[in-house]
Amino acid sequence: MSLSAVELCVHGAACGLFVLAAGLTWRDRRRTRSGPLTAAVLLGAAAAAVNAVPGFWQAAAVWRAPVLALAAGNTVVFWLWAKAVFDDEFTLQARHMAVWALFVAGELLSAYGPLLWPRLDRVGDLADKMVQIAGLGLAVLVVAQTMANWRGDLVAGRPRLRVVVLLGSVTFIAIDAIYGAGLGATMIAPDAMSIIRAGGLCALAALAAWSLLQVAPAGTAASLLPRGEGEPEIAPPSRTADKDVNPLLLKRLGQLMTEARIFRQERLTIGALAARLAVPEEQLRRAINDGLGYRNFSAFINHHRLEEAKAALADPGQREVPVLTIAMDAGFQSLGPFNRAFKAATGLTPTEYRRKALDLPPSEAPDVADRKIG
Numbered sequence: 555m556s557l558s559a560v561e562l563c564v565h566g567a568a569c570g571l572f573v574l575a576a577g578l579t580w581r582d583r584r585r586t587r588s589g590p591l592t593a594a595v596l597l598g599a600a601a602a603a604v605n606a607v608p609g610f611w612q613a614a615a616v617w618r619a620p621v622l623a624l625a626a627g628n629t630v631v632f633w634l635w636a637k638a639v640f641d642d643e644f645t646l647q648a649r650h651m652a653v654w655a656l657f658v659a660g661e662l663l664s665a666y667g668p669l670l671w672p673r674l675d676r677v678g679d680l681a682d683k684m685v686q687i688a689g690l691g692l693a694v695l696v697v698a699q700t701m702a703n704w705r706g707d708l709v710a711g712r713p714r715l716r717v718v719v720l721l722g723s724v725t726f727i728a729i730d731a732i733y734g735a736g737l738g739a740t741m742i743a744p745d746a747m748s749i750i751r752a753g754g755l756c757a758l759a760a761l762a763a764w765s766l767l768q769v770a771p772a773g774t775a776a777s778l779l780p781r782g783e784g785e786p787e788i789a790p791p792s793r794t795a796d797k798d799v800n801p802l803l804l805k806r807l808g809q810l811m812t813e814a815r816i817f818r819q820e821r822l823t824i825g826a827l828a829a830r831l832a833v834p835e836e837q838l839r840r841a842i843n844d845g846l847g848y849r850n851f852s853a854f855i856n857h858h859r860l861e862e863a864k865a866a867l868a869d870p871g872q873r874e875v876p877v878l879t880i881a882m883d884a885g886f887q888s889l890g891p892f893n894r895a896f897k898a899a900t901g902l903t904p905t906e907y908r909r910k911a912l913d914l915p916p917s918e919a920p921d922v923a924d925r926k927i928g
Contacts, residue, residue: 597624598632855885
């Protein structure tokens with residue numbers, strides 16, 4: 555069997571596995587917030603496998619253009635998928651679709667611009683390089699998203715997902731972008747690069763299909779992905795604890811939060827909290843996630859800090875205390891993160907919340923204390 559035939563078989567296998575995984579994910583897309591994006595990533599990967607088949611570039615535009623568009627925009631979709639999976643606060647917006655459209659437009663201009671107008675030859679080459687370089691930049695952003703809040707991630711299995719799936723995929727995207735931009739042509743022969751790309755796609759397809767088809771305990775897959783549209787950002791404190799969670803540990807943790815108010819400590823980490831409770835860190839992670847319903851440590855700590863701040867803002871005896879002082883006393887290190895977290899949790903700014911809680915007239919909204927914030 556010739557080398558091109560082997561490459562064709564590998565691409566075909568990768569495409570089939572990606573399409574299968576995309577279909578399964580789309581079927582269950584409503585179970586998790588990232589379901590549609592996951593299906594889109596897998597479909598885009600299938601398109602990339604087809605687009606990389608030797609000789610496919612000679613196909614008619616009516617067949618190749620949609621495949622090329624899906625493949626070109628998949629780097630953007632993968633970046634959005636990473637944000638949806640690893641950032642529990644992420645919401646898809648119109649500007650994200652605009653970035654995807656720019657990638658697709660640049661790739662289509664590179665492929666078909668010179669055919670429509672020969673003078674666009676250089677513009678097409680420039681657009682192609684810009685798309686490849688921008689793709690490399692998005693891969694860097696994905697790495698940054700992967701590393702963000704890694705230590706505070708409480709969802710069982712999600713750290714493993716970061717390592718196995720995300721970093722492996724980012725490595726492949728980076729290599730592909732570097733070579734596509736012409737930066738690695740002198741180091742790797744085109745034939746060798748084609749085999750590497752085909753093998754990488756097939757490995758990722760097999761991994762995706764295995765992850766979706768494996769038999770797992772109920773709830774395992776869902777726990778790796780963000781909450782659904784109707785689920786609360788923070789589970790209510792009355793949530794029933796998992797049978798594997800030590801109720802005594804939850805009680806001690808609650809006392810440490812409500813009585814000792816350890817959340818006021820700056821730069822508090824889950825490791826330091828576990829040491830304070832004299833329990834293994836993994837046991838504490840499971841208790842906060844399974845027993846209390848928090849997906850990351852920052853959300854857990856900020857919940858208590860915000861409750862402290864809300865109580866202070868609603869206290870008539872602290873009416874003249876500046877908002878900044880209240881934020882710092884609650885454990886926040888600066889006013890910006892406090893304002894954003896407070897607005898996300900209550901729908902009001904701290905000043906608006908204080909005015910409503912104390913039933914102050916609008917004329918007294920920006921009181922002396924708040925004016926000191928700047």
